[in-house]
Amino acid sequence: xxxxxxxxxxxxxxHDDYKNLKGKKLRLTRLRVPGKEVCMxxxxxxxxxxxxxxxxxxxxxxxxxxxxGEAIGLIRLTPWEAVVVAADTAMKSGNVEIGFMDRFCGxxxxxxxxxxxxxxxxxxxxxxxxxLGFKTCQVHRS
Numbered sequence: 604x605x606x607x608x609x610x611x612x613x614x615x616x617x618h619d620d621y622k623n624l625k626g627k628k629l630r631l632t633r634l635r636v637p638g639k640e641v642c643m644x645x646x647x648x649x650x651x652x653x654x655x656x657x658x659x660x661x662x663x664x665x666x667x668x669x670x671x672g673e674a675i676g677l678i679r680l681t682p683w684e685a686v687v688v689a690a691d692t693a694m695k696s697g698n699v700e701i702g703f704m705d706r707f708c709g710x711x712x713x714x715x716x717x718x719x720x721x722x723x724x725x726x727x728x729x730x731x732x733x734x735l736g737f738k739t740c741q742v743h744r745s
Contacts, residue, residue, distance in 0.1 A: 641689075641739040643679035644728050648717055648744060650675050658712060660702045674720035675702065676713040678727060683709035685737075689727050696726035 607615075647654065652671045660670060676699070680686055686709050690701055693711070697719035702712040713723055724742055731737040 638681055639685075639735070639737040640681050641678065641728055641731050641737055642681065643677060644724050644740055644742040645677045646717075646721055646724055646742065646744040647675040647677070649673075650714075658703070660712070660714065670702075670714055673714050674717040676711075676720040676724040678711040678713075678724060680709040680711070680731070680737075683707055685709065685731070686711050688735075689731070692727045692730050693723040697721075697723035699723045 650671060650673055654675065655670055658675070660675075676693070678686075678689055678693075680689055684706055686704055686706050689711050690704050690713075693699055693713050694701065697715065699713040699715035699719050702714045704711050713720060715723070721742075721744070728739050728742055732739040
């Protein structure tokens, strides 16, 4: 996918009106119409301290815990509320902990041993595809 400048994007969006709007303050609103989709499922096999810290998994309920070396599972869903079902499915599919769950953006991060995280992510994707009829992506691992 080629990158375009802000001006090129505005020109594509507003076509002929762009000439009249150029130089004026514009307000753009980002809108996402959620479908039934698991759009990302990724497993980080062995984490380092900096990964946990950048994901803020070392604060809040996890403060003082050291999860260095554990696996991390990342799942992104729409509609966003489906993340609650994904968290429940993941917790029942392996010995994993919820590192982060955002029901307003549909993001789920789970942590644990590699085999448990992998089983939880794969079962969650399978459940959403086969039982709930969601469009799903492949599970990736690094």
